[in-house]
Structures are given as C-alpha cells and as structure tokens.
Amino acid sequence: MPQNSRPAPPTQLRIGLWGPPGSGKTTYLAALNVATTRRPDGVGSWIMSGLDDVSTSFLDRSTHQLTTQRTFPVATQQETNMLFRFTGEREVVRRSKIGRRLVEMEPIAFELDVLDVPGAMYDNPSREQGQEQHVNVPGPGGPPVADRQHAPPLSLMEQENRLIDHLQMCHGIVYLFDPERDSLEQDAFRYFHPVLNRLTERMMSQSHISRAKLPHHVAVCVTKFDQPNIHRHAQVKGYTVSDEQPPFLPRVPNEGAADFFKLLCSDPQSNSDLVEKGLRQHFNTLNYFITSSIGFYVPGNRFRLHDSMNVERVGPGHEGVRIKGRIYPINVLEPLLWLYESILPARP
Ligand SMILES: Nc1nc2c(ncn2[C@@H]2O[C@H](COP(=O)(O)OP(=O)(O)OP(=O)(O)O)[C@@H](O)[C@H]2O)c(=O)[nH]1
Numbered sequence: 388m389p390q391n392s393r394p395a396p397p398t399q400l401r402i403g404l405w406g407p408p409g410s411g412k413t414t415y416l417a418a419l420n421v422a423t424t425r426r427p428d429g430v431g432s433w434i435m436s437g438l439d440d441v442s443t444s445f446l447d448r449s450t451h452q453l454t455t456q457r458t459f460p461v462a463t464q465q466e467t468n469m470l471f472r473f474t475g476e477r478e479v480v481r482r483s484k485i486g487r488r489l490v491e492m493e494p495i496a497f498e499l500d501v502l503d504v505p506g507a508m509y510d511n512p513s514r515e516q517g518q519e520q521h522v523n524v525p526g527p528g529g530p531p532v533a534d535r536q537h538a539p540p541l542s543l544m545e546q547e548n549r550l551i552d553h554l555q556m557c558h559g560i561v562y563l564f565d566p567e568r569d570s571l572e573q574d575a576f577r578y579f580h581p582v583l584n585r586l587t588e589r590m591m592s593q594s595h596i597s598r599a600k601l602p603h604h605v606a607v608c609v610t611k612f613d614q615p616n617i618h619r620h621a622q623v624k625g626y627t628v629s630d631e632q633p634p635f636l637p638r639v640p641n642e643g644a645a646d647f648f649k650l651l652c653s654d655p656q657s658n659s660d661l662v663e664k665g666l667r668q669h670f671n672t673l674n675y676f677i678t679s680s681i682g683f684y685v686p687g688n689r690f691r692l693h694d695s696m697n698v699e700r701v702g703p704g705h706e707g708v709r710i711k712g713r714i715y716p717i718n719v720l721e722p723l724l725w726l727y728e729s730i731l732p733a734r735p
C-alpha cells in the first residue's frame with residue numbers, strides 16, 4: 388500500500404533506528420510486542436498494534452519467531468517502513484480542589500513510524516567510490532509483502548538519500564550500540580560518522596535559524612545486556628542492581644547508564660569514544676538505556692548468574708542460534724516512552 392494512502396495519524400512519533408549491521412535493530416522492533424504484553428502489573432499496561440498490512444504481518448511473524456520458533460530475525464535485506472500504534476496509560480500527579488496530591492492513570496496513545504534498514508546502509512561504500520550500485524527495495528512507504536519482489540531497483544545512493552530523508556523528518560532516534568560487536572569489530576564509529584555528517588549538513592543547510600545542535604531527541608540504547616560478558620562487566624564496575632521482586636534480575640538503573648555507555652566506548656582499540664562524544668556534541672536531548680531484546684534465561688522464575696544466557700548454539704550458521712527460553716525484554720518499550728514524554732512538550 389503506498390504510504391500516502393494511509394490516514395494521517397493524530398499523534399505521530401517518527402523514530403529513526405540507527406546502528407551498525409547486527410546491532411539488534413530488527414530484533415528490538417520484534418521484541419516490542421512482547422515487551423508491551425509482558426510489562427509488569429502496576430506500571431501501566433500497553434498494547435501495540437500494526438497500522439497497515441506490512442506492519443501487522445511483521446508483528447505476527449516476528450512475535451511467532453521470537454516466542455514459538457525461538458529464532459532471531461534474519462539480517463535485513465530491504466528497507467521496510469512500518470507504522471505501529473501504542474495505547475497505554477501513564478501516571479499523572481494532580482492536585483485536588485483542596486490541594487491534596489492525587490496520582491491518576493491517564494490514557495495516552497502514540498504512533499510509531501519507523502524505517503528498518505539494513506545496517507550496511509549506514510556505511511554506503513558507493514558514496515566514496517562514485518559507483519551506482521542497484522539493489523531491490525520496495526517503493527516509497529513499502530508495498531505489501533507480496534509486491535516487494537517486483538519493486539524497481541534503487542541505487543545505494545538513492546537508498547541512502549531516503550534514509551537521510553527519513554532521519555531528517557524524525558522527531559527522535561533510537562541509536563543502538565552493540566558492545567559485543569564493538570569489542571570484536573571496533574566499527575561503531577565507521578557506521579556513525581557518515582550518517583551524522585550528512586544529516587548535519589542537510590539540517591544546517593535547510594534551517595533558517597542557525598542551530599548549534601540537531602533537534603532530534605536521542606535514546607541511546609546499549610543492546611544485548613543479557614550477554615554474560617556485558618552484564619558481568621557492568622556488575623564488576625558496580626553499575627548493576629538486582630530487582631527486589633522475583634526473578635531478581637540484574638539491571639543498570641538509568642542514572643548509571645550514560646557512564647556505563649561511556650566506559651564501553653573507551654576501548655583504546657576502537658574509535659567509539661568519538662561516537663559517545665559525537666552524540667553529545669550533536670544532540671541536546673539524550674537519554675541512555677541498557678537494554679536486551681530477549682532478556683535473561685530464567686528457569687524456575689529465579690535469575691542464576693551461571694545459567695542466565697538465553698541464547699544457545701544448536702548448529703552452524705544463523706539457523707543454528709536458538710533462544711533458550713521465554714523472552715523477557717529489558718528496557719525495550721522504555722526508550723519509546725521516554726521519547727514520547729520528552730518530544731511531546733517540545734513539539735510546535
Ligand atoms: N544475546 C542477544 N543477542 C541478540 C539480541 N538482539 C539481537 N541479537 C543477536 O544479534 C543478531 C543481529 O540482530 P538483528 O536484529 O538482525 O540486527 P540488525 O541491526 O537488524 O542487523 P541488520 O539488519 O543486518 O542491520 C541476531 O541474529 C542475534 O544473534 C539480544 O537482545 N540479545
């Protein structure tokens with residue numbers, strides 16, 4: 388379905404997902420549905436739904452994949468534009484007529500317009516080489532799944548332009564940093580700076596007011612916290628606390644998340660310190676989250692450090708990686724709720 392035939396949504400949160408290949412962008416989107424459903428009682432309940440065929444079928448397919456098949460999505464080959472609605476409630480504090488403090492739940496809804504792109508797009512090699520490579524991608528807005536194979540090929544340059552167009556229009560960005568990948572590949576900066584440069588160039592040249600920083604609100608998400616070496620690292624450095632309720636999961640409270648991210652970016656073998664600094668230099672409104680799309684393995688409703696890994700290898704290749712048990716997403720919905728809360732008052 389062409390994008391312009393969609394009804395204009397009332398409160399739309401246009402969010403860009405940004406991160407290198409394999410950093411967990413598609414899995415993050417896939418886990419959102421479970422994260423909304425498995426949200427603990429008493430913190431506000433939420434429902435996520437797709438708003439067109441492409442988005443609804445992504446939700447069905449990816450939820451089935453993570454929960455029943457216990458496999459991860461395959462690496463993204465084509466950009467996909469998706470639109471989801473989140474309906475839920477938030478706590479608001481009011482004063483009664485006699486000045487008494489009242490805490491009430493207020494219904495809210497927002498729509499998430501997101502573009503999931505192959506991470507390799509963030510490092511378009513044809514830009515430097517002046518080549519016009521062509522790949523098959525859907526037309527604007529993403530046609531129904533069945534039509535995708537007939538979509539006209541677009542050059543990498545055109546795809547990159549659409550990615551920058553999308554980011555330029557976004558109110559917020561979820562920036563994913565995968566510490567596991569960064570410790571092996573040390574390439575977060577390589578996928579970061581070309582996009583930041585082009586986005587800055589576009590926004591500065593089109594803005595009538597000279598701004599010091601880009602207007603996007605950015606949720607910086609460190610992914611795959613469930614990986615034993617990542618949560619052990621956080622634990623050893625004193626960033627973790629344990630939940631007081633079963634299954635007593637470790638987590639990094641938001642107050643320590645920015646520092647932990649900075650620590651993860653300080654590896655002298657990589658240029659990731661420039662990612663950490665670049666984000667602060669280019670954006671005014673940032674918040675940090677230590678996240679996991681699948682969460683820890685918790686048999687018997689109790690976290691056990693020695694048996695907490697929720698991924699197992701049962702064979703070779705991507706198909707050989709399985710999710711062991713139920714997924715309990717950590718800080719997956721929270722970045723969106725924060726973006727909503729922080730963007731809404733700032734919007735004209
Ligand atoms: N342990 C763990 N692994 C994860 C998690 N999320 C993703 N992964 C792993 O990371 C791989 C890549 O995840 P994707 O969601 O495909 O990453 P992506 O950023 O969409 O990758 P591209 O589409 O290639 O840009 C998955 O196949 C999993 O092996 C997580 O929460 N925990």
Ligand SMILES: [Mg+2]
Nearest residue numbers: 412413462463
């Ligand atoms: Mg992907």
